[in-house]
Amino acid sequence: MALKTPSDMLRGHTDTIVLAILRKGYSYGYEIHKSIMEKTQNQFEMKEATLYSSYRRLEEGGYITSYCGDESQGERRKYYKITEKGRELYRQNEEDWEFSQRILNKLLEEEL
Template sequence: MKGKISSDLIRGNTDTIVLGILRTTDSYGYEIYKKIIEKSEGEYELKEATLYSSFRRLEKEGCISSYWGDETQGGRRKYYKITSAGETLYERNKADWEFTKNIINKLL
């Protein structure tokens, strides 16, 4: 039986997951959604509303910026780009996660 990750365990890390994907390249919403499924090998699917809430929050905090792409691939897409503040937040959150993961592993 394949396990299913609890969304409660991931919820607090959504912004960090998004930032991690944007560290490699600018991307648009649906592409980020597909990358999350791909990176989790199909074991985690982020709800679209959660993803777009993360975009709004990260943009408001200055961690990402957005711009409209051109129409060469069909409709115009809104692309997201990580900022230096986003890089800093990603590194801090990743370190916090590693620390937390180590403690939980000791406790379990």
């Protein structure tokens, strides 16, 4: 049986990570990627393909919307914005994460 690495465990929360970033305002793909790198002080890199799969999944579910920016130089960027449904999903995922943390802490706590 293959063990999960910390990166595997974090990738299981990709949608929640994306929603957390978009709660602060609209953003485009590379900017979200860069934000993850900055927040983790380059200790965790989420592959762009993983992120783009998340954007597509979240948009299909109605959790985010997207639009193309009007770039005067270079390629037009696709901007993402969280919807109210996305905010609700984020809140639920946050509650689930906090519950999981409490349970894991209790289970892993050393008996005195």
